[in-house]
Amino acid sequence: MEQVRESGDFAIAxxxxxKRYDGKETPAVEDLNLAIRKGEIFGFxxxxxxxxxxxxxxxxxMLRQNSGTITxxxxxxxxxxxxxxxxxxxVPDEPVFYERMSGLRHINFICDLYGVPQRLRKERxxxxxxxxxxxxxxxxxxxxxxxxxxxxxxxIAALVHDPMILVLDEPMVGLDPRxxxxxxxxxxxxxxxxxxxxxxxxVMEVAERLCDRVGIISKGRLLFEGTLEELKLRKGGEDxxxxxxxxxxTGQADVAGLAKRTEEVLE
Amino acid sequence: MxxxxxxxxxxxxxxxxxxxxxxxxxxxxxxxxxxTKHTATTVRRIGYVLLSILLFFSFVMVMVMFxxxxxxxxxxxxxxxxxxxxxxxxxxxxxxxxxxxxxMSAPSxxxxxKDLSLxxxxxxxxxxxxxxxxxxxxxxxxxxxxxIVFPGIVIVYFVxxxxxxxxxxxxxxxxxxxLVPVLLGSLFGMLITRLMKGRxxxxxxxxxxxxxMMALIIYSQSSIMRFTDGxxxxxxxxxxxxxxxxxxxxxxLHHALPLFxxxxxxLFSVGGRLNPYLAAAACIVMNAVLALVAMFLLExxxxxxxxxxxxxxxxxxxxxxxxxxxxxxxxxxxxxASLRSTLIRKEWDVVRGTSSFFVEIIGEVCVPIILVxxxxxxxxxxxxxxxxxxxTVSPWFPAAVSGxxxxxxxxxxxxxxxxxxxxxxxxxxxxxxxxxxVQVDAKLVFxxxxxxxxxxxxxxxxxxxxxxxxxxxxxxxxxxxxxxxGTGALxxxxxxxxxxxxxxxxxxxxxxxxxxxxxxxxxxxYLAVVASAVLLAYLAGLTPVASMYVGCAASAVGxxxxxxxxxxxxxxxxxxx
Numbered sequence: 110m111e112q113v114r115e116s117g118d119f120a121i122a123x124x125x126x127x128k129r130y131d132g133k134e135t136p137a138v139e140d141l142n143l144a145i146r147k148g149e150i151f152g153f154x155x156x157x158x159x160x161x162x163x164x165x166x167x168x169x170x171m172l173r174q175n176s177g178t179i180t181x182x183x184x185x186x187x188x189x190x191x192x193x194x195x196x197x198x199x200v201p202d203e204p205v206f207y208e209r210m211s212g213l214r215h216i217n218f219i220c221d222l223y224g225v226p227q228r229l230r231k232e233r234x235x236x237x238x239x240x241x242x243x244x245x246x247x248x249x250x251x252x253x254x255x256x257x258x259x260x261x262x263x264x265i266a267a268l269v270h271d272p273m274i275l276v277l278d279e280p281m282v283g284l285d286p287r288x289x290x291x292x293x294x295x296x297x298x299x300x301x302x303x304x305x306x307x308x309x310x311x312v313m314e315v316a317e318r319l320c321d322r323v324g325i326i327s328k329g330r331l332l333f334e335g336t337l338e339e340l341k342l343r344k345g346g347e348d349x350x351x352x353x354x355x356x357x358x359t360g361q362a363d364v365a366g367l368a369k370r371t372e373e374v375l376e
Numbered sequence: 377m378x379x380x381x382x383x384x385x386x387x388x389x390x391x392x393x394x395x396x397x398x399x400x401x402x403x404x405x406x407x408x409x410x411x412t413k414h415t416a417t418t419v420r421r422i423g424y425v426l427l428s429i430l431l432f433f434s435f436v437m438v439m440v441m442f443x444x445x446x447x448x449x450x451x452x453x454x455x456x457x458x459x460x461x462x463x464x465x466x467x468x469x470x471x472x473x474x475x476x477x478x479x480m481s482a483p484s485x486x487x488x489x490k491d492l493s494l495x496x497x498x499x500x501x502x503x504x505x506x507x508x509x510x511x512x513x514x515x516x517x518x519x520x521x522x523x524i525v526f527p528g529i530v531i532v533y534f535v536x537x538x539x540x541x542x543x544x545x546x547x548x549x550x551x552x553x554x555l556v557p558v559l560l561g562s563l564f565g566m567l568i569t570r571l572m573k574g575r576x577x578x579x580x581x582x583x584x585x586x587x588x589m590m591a592l593i594i595y596s597q598s599s600i601m602r603f604t605d606g607x608x609x610x611x612x613x614x615x616x617x618x619x620x621x622x623x624x625x626x627x628x629l630h631h632a633l634p635l636f637x638x639x640x641x642x643l644f645s646v647g648g649r650l651n652p653y654l655a656a657a658a659c660i661v662m663n664a665v666l667a668l669v670a671m672f673l674l675e676x677x678x679x680x681x682x683x684x685x686x687x688x689x690x691x692x693x694x695x696x697x698x699x700x701x702x703x704x705x706x707x708x709x710x711x712x713a714s715l716r717s718t719l720i721r722k723e724w725d726v727v728r729g730t731s732s733f734f735v736e737i738i739g740e741v742c743v744p745i746i747l748v749x750x751x752x753x754x755x756x757x758x759x760x761x762x763x764x765x766x767x768t769v770s771p772w773f774p775a776a777v778s779g780x781x782x783x784x785x786x787x788x789x790x791x792x793x794x795x796x797x798x799x800x801x802x803x804x805x806x807x808x809x810x811x812x813x814v815q816v817d818a819k820l821v822f823x824x825x826x827x828x829x830x831x832x833x834x835x836x837x838x839x840x841x842x843x844x845x846x847x848x849x850x851x852x853x854x855x856x857x858x859x860x861x862g863t864g865a866l867x868x869x870x871x872x873x874x875x876x877x878x879x880x881x882x883x884x885x886x887x888x889x890x891x892x893x894x895x896x897x898x899x900x901x902y903l904a905v906v907a908s909a910v911l912l913a914y915l916a917g918l919t920p921v922a923s924m925y926v927g928c929a930a931s932a933v934g935x936x937x938x939x940x941x942x943x944x945x946x947x948x949x950x951x952x953x
Contacts, residue, residue: 194809
């Protein structure tokens, strides 16, 4: 992390960030230090309740950390939250929309909020809708969309204003294989243009294939940050998959015991 | 059909939804920073107690209002030879209101419940599922029926004293009374579901039902006021009018509504039109027959209706315009809008997105229209304007008219629940790169568009109808503008400070939101302050018109300060938490 910081080439930086929810003794995120380079795809991995969504919600300016600083594209998430939000495209884990709007109106609404000019918005909406195979349904009310369609609409809305950083919370949930493939392709293409993708996922295969670097978080603490090769080196398992390494790191590696218990329960 | 399964389904529904908890829960976001946990809990508890007391008194007041109304009918009926008409009116009004509410609720309770997709997949009979849903609908409506009809039973007690028929009749009335309207409402819901092919239609039915219900209450109240001296006793001089108007009406009601005539008679040990026990027996038989027929019809199409509702869920009418593919050539679809106008449009989308918000807000904006239409139809408006003749010459008359209209416009929950209405979508707003001031102003402009525009229209109509000089219009319009802006901004500040965002059902965000009550209180207080400024100016020697301009100035200062407060609270709400 220090290397990334010292190079000054980072898009996102978490500096000693701690977040504690009211009434909870243990912090949701504790002393998080993390820097994400420009132009990289960074996968944020962790079991349920590890603090992934909390970290993302702090990054996009929805939650305030108790201590530490978060910057994205040079903007502080507290001091310059409007500037920070302007350079981010954010896809939440649960797609929420004004359900009475049509898909097209929602995207136009987002374009209005981000000040996308008419000429550009038409071109971008056309391309993105066609890419995600949403053209035919854009005039329908969002309430009639399936979960996957809402997810795709969320991705289109996040990309339509051409952000510098794309932040996605569990983006593959609900997507069909084809849409999932398209999204992964979009994420790669996005980074090829020098922009940054920060996303959380449970799907190890996605992280393994897509990410330049990964971060593993458990119980609010960052356990590892680096490339898959670095992870393998550190854990001494050259042939191990990311899933195995992840389970090992997060203390959930007793796969055989788990299988035995499952067998017992089902019997 | 197994009664055990039906009861299990009903019990599980209540355990799973805990409607009483939802009614009284107020999980507003906690105060930021300064409050300790203990203080916050104490303040919340005091809030619950205050809210409960206010709710209790408001329920009692409305029940007393119903009671006076029924008593007036009872008094008139006795004079005209219809001794049970007060009870009959209570049962009739109760049945109509329960029917309207059943029409609104039946499609969602019977065919659209969130738990239905689960229940349809488990091995229970369709009749058991239908019966459990009918019990749920009946139980929710029985409390409403009790609220409306119980004052009528109390009135019978005052007239006849306690008796066995009154006791048995009261129990039977409260148990059987809601049955027929609930069944009829369910049949209506079934028809609507089938005709609309599962499309959402709730807003339309709710708006219609609320307007009919309010019209019914206002009509019954105003028609009584015309013939009484306010204490429920009719004026001797109006006896002829009264006989003409009501004699024939009561006779028609007795013949057209035999069920209600029987229900009313079973409460009277003496003086009823029928023997109370015979009436009770007839009532039970009629209810049983109607229930059997209705349940047969409902069961015959239940599976199909649930299937229609589930498959049509979320399906709304497609826009009549061309599809998106063709629209990519249409530049107008992509025309940029200003930030403010797009946010104002979003406010309207939030309101339209939930039928209960839509109904509530339309109701608030349209109450004066309903009042005027009902009063005009009942002839009361003409009599009122005749009676106003002497008052209109007073130099304070325009101020009084303006004040009454402002009172109606200030008693609103539009701003005081504006943030709460967004619910989980408020987080989405917080993720946008929009300065808080723009979002706050958009909410204020939305408030003004609804409340000030309607106020201005009512003002113009009042000036025209009541012959108020047009020279009063400038101060009336200005006073309205600043007062509605000021109350709206203060109410919005309250909702920004402690929004209720984690509501489970939309009613919690508006009707059951304490911020709504606070907003109304603020409206009243604001008007009192403006009125005091006017009074002080008048006491200082200014003319009434000049005093009203002083009131405008005071209200303008208040509006400016209130907007500042709203902006401060808004900024804090949009910051990361």
